[in-house]
Amino acid sequence: MSSDQAVHAEPKAAESGEFEPKLIVFCCNWCSYAGADLAGVSRLQMPTNFRVIRTMCSARVDPEFVLRAFANGADGVLILGCHPADCHYIGGNYRTRRRIALLRVLLEQYGFNPDRLRLEWVSASEGQKFQKTIKEFNEVVKEMGPNPINDE
């Protein structure tokens, strides 16, 4: 994608001037990305200020990715994976669950509100849960305000 297109793809800030968070959503290829797709083809309405990054498994999301997202100014990071016992790779989502739990402790030590990072399970058939999760998370992050790293 050229830089022009990237700028073009930037979601428009809310016209009222209120804070619109920038959300990064990591979706696993097998469940959550299909779930996001379903939400899309079902025309479910949701905020547009999130960017989806597809990974083969939620366990592919290295804590480094999350830290880089926050360092680059993301206001919230959402990681979506297959439900427990449903992982395409048998136990990937269990690894994710462990890492995110520890990463949240680390983020809190860094001074971030740990709720800026959330892990949810969204299956391929849960377009509605995808919509609900995005809506809720957007509200939660909006309430928190902008990522403090931009204040430094």
Added chain:
Amino acid sequence: MTDKINIAIYWGAGCGGCDVALLDIDEKILGLGEMANIVFWPIAVDGKTKDVEAMPDKSIVATLYNGAIRNSENEHMAKLLRQKSLLMVSFGSCACYGGIPGLGNVTNRKGIMDLVYTQLPTSDNVEKVFPQIITHTKDGEIDLPEMYDTVKTLDQCIDVDYYMPGCPPTTNLINEFLGVVEKHVKEGAPLPPKGAMIASNKTLCDECKRKKSVKKLDHIYSPHEIAIDQEKCMLEQGIICLGSSTRAGCGAKCLEGNQPCRGCMGPTAEVLDQGGSMLSALASVLKVDDKEALLNENDIAELMAQVKDPLGTFYCYTLPKSIIKRKVTERKPFKKEA
């Protein structure tokens, strides 16, 4: 003696251990004396900033700078020495990654000053006297360097040619580097490419001689809590050892001394964030068994609570060089997790 090269050694925010490490190379230090004029080395020979200022630009072949940048003097000297030197070597963990002083990034200048000058049980500072950048006395003005809120690495402040991590860099790394410089001076051998890391490109586990089997630990212990098996992998015994996410090159000396690696050599080349890498590894193997599916979110949180201080453990030497770099402050207070 015009064929000798000029070398300078300087310390920023460090402990002086790196300077001592240079002296620790035994008789090789004589070789250094034969090869080079030491034009500036505050810990060992007399020399003033104005002497350095008087030197022509690029007249020093190599400056070994140890210590982080945390005040205006550190920064000024780093910039001055950069101007006077052909090669700038980031020497030791503090210069490369911030090191132990880098942990100051969990707070700021005010936090540190308040703690040290008023809140410690041993401080008796009833008049609340704090160091001032400029103090007026009857004999004129005297000044102190300005301390910064954030500790920086050397390469966040100036252009750096080579990196030699370690707390302090081990004798073999120093000798390796001096050998390369000596060959370059005497025989015209090429120098390593700019940005080279004078250390191994593998992880410490590659150098560690302990027996490694399945990475699985049931409980996390501090080194003093158990009798440590000399032969077995530290992590498998339940002691957090950063070896698996740390660059090799030190010869696993701490492990030989029956202590876990704390990560002073920094991240490996493929990784940006040593702490993130170790966090990922440790979380994945901590008490893994076939009952994983039965655990709920609270059980997992409880399990991870065994890691008492992830920031201090995983970023012990690399906080200023990590992705987030320093503590941030949320605009709205949030409820602390239990």
